Amino acid sequence: MSSYLAAGYPEYNAGGFTRYDGGLEFYGRINALLQPSMVAIDLGAGRGQQFETDNRYRYEMLRIQGKVAKVIGIDIDPAVLTNTHVDEALLYDGVRLPLDDQSADLIYCDWVLEHIERPQVFCAEVDRVLRPGGWFCARTPNSISILALASRAIPNALHARLLRKIQAGRRQAQDVFPTFYRMNSHAAIRRLFPDRDWLNCTYTRSAEPGYAFGSPTITRIMRVIQYLKHPLGGECLYVFLQKKGR
Numbered sequence: 001m002s003s004y005l006a007a008g009y010p011e012y013n014a015g016g017f018t019r020y021d022g023g024l025e026f027y028g029r030i031n032a033l034l035q036p037s038m039v040a041i042d043l044g045a046g047r048g049q050q051f052e053t054d055n056r057y058r059y060e061m062l063r064i065q066g067k068v069a070k071v072i073g074i075d076i077d078p079a080v081l082t083n084t085h086v087d088e089a090l091l092y093d094g095v096r097l098p099l100d101d102q103s104a105d106l107i108y109c110d111w112v113l114e115h116i117e118r119p120q121v122f123c124a125e126v127d128r129v130l131r132p133g134g135w136f137c138a139r140t141p142n143s144i145s146i147l148a149l150a151s152r153a154i155p156n157a158l159h160a161r162l163l164r165k166i167q168a169g170r171r172q173a174q175d176v177f178p179t180f181y182r183m184n185s186h187a188a189i190r191r192l193f194p195d196r197d198w199l200n201c202t203y204t205r206s207a208e209p210g211y212a213f214g215s216p217t218i219t220r221i222m223r224v225i226q227y228l229k230h231p232l233g234g235e236c237l238y239v240f241l242q243k244k245g246r
Contacts, residue, residue: 007216008223009208016055022207022236023050023110026139027061029240030108033135038068038105041129043097044112045073048083064108074098095121102131113140113183113239114148122183123192130243136193138239142204143184145235146225147211151179189239199242204234 009018017024034040042064050062065071065085073086074097080089090098094117107126116122126136141148183192189202209222226235 004214004216004219005208008219015057017058018208020206020208022139022205022210023058024061025205025207026110026137026238029238030064030106030137031061031067033106033137034064034067035105036068039070039072039103040064040068041099041104041107042071042073042086043075043092043107043109043126044115045075045080045083045086045089046077047079048073048085050110051085068106072099072104095125097125097129099129101128104129104134105131106135106137108136109138109140111139113138113237114151114179114181116183117178117180119183119188119192127197127243132243132245134243136198136239136241136243138237140184140237140239141181142233142235142237143181143188144229144232146222146229147235148181148184152181184237186233186237189237189241193241197244199244201240201242203238203240204236205238206230206235 006012071086073083073089074092206226
């Protein structure tokens with residue numbers, strides 16, 4: 001049990017998650033979109049580090065494998081080839097997705113958009129691969145979130161060292177990649193996925209602080225800061241876009 005979360009969120013003791021859990025929010029909505037016949041793409045699947053949990057409820061919510069016809073994990077990192085939570089693992093060169101045109105029903109990216117250096121290229125590939133009616137789903141820091149503002153102020157070379165401390169050892173160095181924050185606002189999403197082609201269901205929401213050095217006191221301080229800046233938008237951007245028929 002995460003004692004620092006339990007100290008700040010008493011409901012954590014009843015099931016091992018808070019009422020503001022961002023992962024359950026994101027994957028809960030993805031689960032609501034799933035159909036047994038779907039081909040789903042975990043874009044940025046990595047080695048599957050999100051499954052390193054003892055919480056059965058969380059594990060089952062995050063697991064898409066077995067709920068659809070096929071889950072394909074794609075990443076630029078060869079670690080994806082070790083991911084046991086996908087049915088097929090493919091390497092991505094960062095330019096063209098290794099998939100046929102209109103071959104996927106749902107693409108989901110968890111903490112990936114902040115790492116995209118060339119958004120136009122990335123979005124064109126998402127459009128090419130998705131079938132009409134298909135969904136693109138992503139969770140990423142809002143451009144004006146505390147995390148995004150701090151990250152842009154700190155050189156990428158220092159991110160791995162700092163994240164290990166801030167996330168109390170929960171982040172491994174191999175899971176840290178350069179950030180660019182070029183797709184992390186409502187305006188950027190609308191520009192890259194125009195309304196004429198996409199049904200835009202994107203929103204922002206603030207989850208419990210995940211960067212608090214494992215400290216209950218810092219967690220409470222971060223909650224206050226998030227509350228005060230909430231009128232500007234939530235800390236996380238939840239992107240849900242449905243490709244229109246053409």
